[in-house]
Amino acid sequence: MFSLGGAGDPPVLSADPSDGPGSGSERKGTARESGTARELRPRTPDRPLTTCSVVCSCYNVRVITLIVGTNRPGSNTRKIASHVEEIYAEERVPLRVLDLAKLPPEIFSPTSYAEKPDSFRPFSDAVLQSSGLVVVSPEYNGGVPGVLKYFIDMLKFPESFMDRPACFVGLAAGMWGALRPVEQLQAIFGYRNAFLYPNRVFLPNVGDLLDDAGRLTDPELLGRLKAQANGFVDFVERLKGIKLRGAKPS
Numbered sequence: 461m462f463s464l465g466g467a468g469d470p471p472v473l474s475a476d477p478s479d480g481p482g483s484g485s486e487r488k489g490t491a492r493e494s495g496t497a498r499e500l501r502p503r504t505p506d507r508p509l510t511t512c513s514v515v516c517s518c519y520n521v522r523v524i525t526l527i528v529g530t531n532r533p534g535s536n537t538r539k540i541a542s543h544v545e546e547i548y549a550e551e552r553v554p555l556r557v558l559d560l561a562k563l564p565p566e567i568f569s570p571t572s573y574a575e576k577p578d579s580f581r582p583f584s585d586a587v588l589q590s591s592g593l594v595v596v597s598p599e600y601n602g603g604v605p606g607v608l609k610y611f612i613d614m615l616k617f618p619e620s621f622m623d624r625p626a627c628f629v630g631l632a633a634g635m636w637g638a639l640r641p642v643e644q645l646q647a648i649f650g651y652r653n654a655f656l657y658p659n660r661v662f663l664p665n666v667g668d669l670l671d672d673a674g675r676l677t678d679p680e681l682l683g684r685l686k687a688q689a690n691g692f693v694d695f696v697e698r699l700k701g702i703k704l705r706g707a708k709p710s
């Protein structure tokens with residue numbers, strides 16, 4: 461288990477000069493197939509999905525990347541993400557954490573649409589070099605936090621989400637438990653041809669769910685997070701033809 465949040469983390473992929481606005485098949489006007497229309501048979505290294513083998517190295521990586529979907533200091537999202545980290549550790553599944561609170565300030569320059577700062581590379585590479593993505597998102601104003609959508613907009617297109625399994629946890633102060641942002645994220649990731657894991661977890665009235673140490677106390681909710689993680693690992697293993705449990709991060 462390790463965390464990626466600083467500019468000091470080494471880049472793991474070579475730079476792609478075609479990245480940025482106007483790059484990618486759709487932006488050049490080429491139609492893309494729908495994520496839901498494609499076959500969902502398990503894949504193996506000797507029978508890879510063409511698009512995946514072209515645009516990413518999913519078969520060489522065995523790590524789940526968890527995205528903490530806000531940069532608010534002291535956020536409850538980070539506290540819930542800690543539980544998710546622990547659950548993956550119990551399952552002996554390599555997991556890395558991308559905490560949006562640790563995004564480099566340079567990424568917020570308008571020039572970043574055209575040219576990403578080097579300090580963002582560890583973040584974008586951590587998405588590209590992942591077997592699957594877990595997003596933990598709060599609800600802000602009935603939707604996805606602006607910083608999470610901006611982070612998505614900064615990622616390489618189209619390979620960041622293409623054929624990448626994705627799973628969602630939502631939390632909110634309100635009674636709907638972030639249903640709205642999670643469904644917005646499913647629409648965004650679906651648009652970007654991710655493989656959506658259908659079992660979502662919603663945590664309503666989150667302030668009441670956490671004790672003074674910021675820990676979830678309800679065994680029922682912890683059970684839901686565990687069931688989701690277990691199911692998602694199975695989903696990724698079958699889709700990608702890899703073994704995640706007991707794997708060394710690569």
Ligand SMILES: Cc1cc2nc3c(=O)[nH]c(=O)nc-3n(C[C@H](O)[C@H](O)[C@H](O)COP(=O)(O)O)c2cc1C
Pocket residue numbers: 530532534535536537538598599600601602603631632633634635636638666667
């Ligand atoms: C800018 C902002 C907007 C928010 N909007 C909503 C909302 O629309 N619905 C809701 O249930 N909670 C809303 N909340 C409360 C969050 O859901 C709550 O803070 C929760 O702890 C998750 O966010 P956190 O990770 O920032 O702590 C909002 C919080 C902030 C900071």
